[in-house]
Amino acid sequence: MVIAAMWSLALSVTAALAQEPAVSESPAPLWAVLATLVVLAYGVSWLVARPLLSRRAEGRDHPTPSLACLQAGPLVLDPVGHWVEVEGRRLDLTATEFKLLVHLVGRPGQVFSREELLRNVWGHVTAGYSRTVDTHVQRLREKLGAAGTWIETVRGVGYRFRNGEGQG
Numbered sequence: 216m217v218i219a220a221m222w223s224l225a226l227s228v229t230a231a232l233a234q235e236p237a238v239s240e241s242p243a244p245l246w247a248v249l250a251t252l253v254v255l256a257y258g259v260s261w262l263v264a265r266p267l268l269s270r271r272a273e274g275r276d277h278p279t280p281s282l283a284c285l286q287a288g289p290l291v292l293d294p295v296g297h298w299v300e301v302e303g304r305r306l307d308l309t310a311t312e313f314k315l316l317v318h319l320v321g322r323p324g325q326v327f328s329r330e331e332l333l334r335n336v337w338g339h340v341t342a343g344y345s346r347t348v349d350t351h352v353q354r355l356r357e358k359l360g361a362a363g364t365w366i367e368t369v370r371g372v373g374y375r376f377r378n379g380e381g382q383g
Contacts, residue, residue, distance in 0.1 A: 285320050287376065290362045292320050301362045311336065312355045315348075319366060324378035326369045348374070 283295045289302045294317045299306045308316065314336045319327070327335070329345035337347075352374055356363030365377045 285317075287320055287323065288362060288365060290320070290359070290365065292316060294321075301359055306358055308355070308358060312351060312358070315351055316355060319374065319376035323376045326372050326375040328373040332373065 283293065285292045285294070291300045293299075297313065299308055299313065299316065315332065318332070318336050329348040330340050332348050333340045333344060337344075352366060352368075356366055359365070367375050367377050369375055
């Protein structure tokens with residue numbers, strides 16, 4: 216739904232630029248408009264993480280990663296295709312676990328309180344439900360195996376996805 220809205224907005228912006236001769240003789244390339252919208256939607260950390268994508272070997276039984284793939288250490292995450300792999304092994308995550316992982320991986324190094332995660336991942340903040348975040352993080356770490364250590368607990372604050380600087 217967000218992608219469709221971004222695509223529609225990109226087409227509208229491109230069309231508007233094509234009609235305005237004072238801005239440019241030719242319309243802005245669609246990829247440039249989309250890149251700008253992605254940076255506005257996901258932040259600069261996504262733009263920094265984007266070049267870290269790895270190329271996939273041909274002949275695998277899964278789809279090719281889309282342009283929106285994120286990679287951190289052994290973890291490859293495709294928010295568009297809605298799949299996650301750790302060291303080449305596909306994971307089966309619930310929708311909420313997947314949204315939580317996308318939120319954390321998309322902003323490496325940023326610390327989120329339980330309330331922020333409830334608001335941004337679950338869509339609401341309800342008093343007394345902050346421990347549900349702890350439960351989901353625990354289950355997510357278990358499913359990620361060794362890569363689960365990339366989700367760090369910041370005591371007294373919340374959680375963050377390790378940015379990988381200076382760490383193996």
